[in-house]
Amino acid sequence: MQNFVLHLPTKIIFGRDTIKNIGPETAAFGGRILLVYGSGSIKQNGIYDRVTVSLAQAGLTVIEHPGVKSNPVLSHVREGIRLAKEHKVEAVVAVGGGSVIDSAKAICAGAEVNHDVWLFFKGKKGVKSKLPLTCVLTLAAAGSEMNGGMVITNEETSQKFGTGNQLLKPEVSILDPTATFTVPPSYTAYGAVDAIAHLLEFYFTTSDPATPVQDRFMEGLTINIMESCRKVLTRPDDYQARADLMWCATLALNGLTAAGLGMVGFPMHMIEHSLSALYDVPHGAGLSVVMPAWMKWRAAEAPAKFAQLARRVFAVEEKDQYLAALEGIERLKSWFRESGSPVSLRDLDIPESAIPALADNSMALAAIWRLKEYDSAVVSSILSNCR
């Protein structure tokens, strides 16, 4: 285990009938708020009403900023920052999944500076302060509700970049599993894939070989994500399974799994971001295509950790380390397929001829994230095995 600092200041309010807390929890930070949400599904399932009633009862003045897209875009963030400044809001309320929360974080940070918010993503500026942020989560996936990360796509440059800062952690996040009952099967599965990707990125890229405490934690979460997602796909209103899936997704990327791992990388996310940036595929759908190919590529060189996963998570009994590793990867891929998440570029309608452009696109992020062992040829080779 390597040295770490862990600080998890986000207050989590989890469970049934908890959305009514958003008003009083937000009022602690000010009276004028910006309400950020997505395409309007929260108006159909009643969550919008529950949130706005609570905000009104707490006496808050609400400026609305709807319309966050599934791969959230920079122009919309900039517009949110303009609104926040114009109305002098004192806090931001995000109601949605990772895309909405990430947009809200970028607005919270951008509202405090005079330079363009994209400079944070290019690594040219660091976040020094931000508006307070409270969240109502409606999708089990990104983990953004308890961490300091944010991912935004710049439509002008076709760049999907992520960055993070301790300060960006939300002050309060409300997680009501019933808010995810109406998430369609496809996005439920993509969310589960995303959470598993967060776990396995850390699991396989830690620079320290001995992290047995974190390993077992991540293995347990992976098992639970697969089991709960399977139940939810059979019965979308299975409260306990929705609760398990939601909490697992939060725990998968709130800093706990990474604490002690030292430097980790996000190579699978790096490659997937190119798929999202150039073909606007849902993040989780892109990940389930990229992951098995990346894992096979990596396991060929260092099979031990992949064999451990295979044995502990998939109960693979194969003695040979490399064969066990491959068997584990196949079982994960089968679970992706069973869950309705794509497993090949063809499933995403992306032609093989697109591979060089995708690989080139990923190089910008490889540089920013310092993933030095990934050149365009390596990424092309991994992408050509996405089948």
Place this chain on the structure above:
Amino acid sequence: MQNFVLHLPTKIIFGRDTIKNIGPETAAFGGRILLVYGSGSIKQNGIYDRVTVSLAQAGLTVIEHPGVKSNPVLSHVREGIRLAKEHKVEAVVAVGGGSVIDSAKAICAGAEVNHDVWLFFKGKKGVKSKLPLTCVLTLAAAGSEMNGGMVITNEETSQKFGTGNQLLKPEVSILDPTATFTVPPSYTAYGAVDAIAHLLEFYFTTSDPATPVQDRFMEGLTINIMESCRKVLTRPDDYQARADLMWCATLALNGLTAAGLGMVGFPMHMIEHSLSALYDVPHGAGLSVVMPAWMKWRAAEAPAKFAQLARRVFAVEEKDQYLAALEGIERLKSWFRESGSPVSLRDLDIPESAIPALADNSMALAAIWRLKEYDSAVVSSILSNCR
């Protein structure tokens, strides 16, 4: 999973050479501090020097309050409160294990009120504010460094009571595994037993049958505590194993394992507290005596969860649920024995004739902790199986 609120505001600074941060981290809260520590072992292993140099370099005025005992006593806490008030300290620094940190918490709370601090433990008063608290941990055991609990013994009444409050969570805790290199084998084992007891109390007393996420987390921690403790007992300066053990003990009782479990009980701790109160046995040593007997008693009625533990943690293959449960309990007991922690009242030199008095003593805590199913006869029957 049941509803929960989780807030983990304690900043954890973990790893080698981190004790030097105690000065600057504490200075954020004020210039006059009370330094609480134990019997002086920190003067032998150099930790005292490292702490006081850092505090001095940060320009802090230090009032010392040494002498916390292994089962910390109320009179010493009251003296600390008197000192804190007399010198108008602005923060408390605890350097030690759970006993020292618990004493410091009680001082932090008691310094803010005019009534006797014992009223908090009797449940007659609630904590409403406290002095800021920073810690340097020197023992992997209690988990007090990241939670809001505290346990103190009232020597006048022979009562060892525990209480807790969200506000009592330390502001900052520094966990340097090298600080535990000089902990003797016995106390290393007792600490590991204590951490396992925290996990298994929750694991077996949750009122909700379905907590698969928390279950796997607790099972993983239990495995890691046993494995790392075994390594440390062979080689006391095995940094990685000390680090694993230290971090597991913190995670075992920082609120994460309990989040979503609903009401849990501490029956094993309740019974053990009588052993400590009447015979001053080390807490972990008492727990390894009580646990197998309590588990057998409980497994007879509800073997399912015990069988799950046996299969997942001890790889027991027995098909019959009750027999599997018993086999798991035996393996845990064997691990206690192997680690040098006692497994019977005889090991503690407590005569069987003491059982009625021990059982009677535990009834006060049973009432405060609302463990209604435990009367004196039940506790006597469990104690008579501690062999």
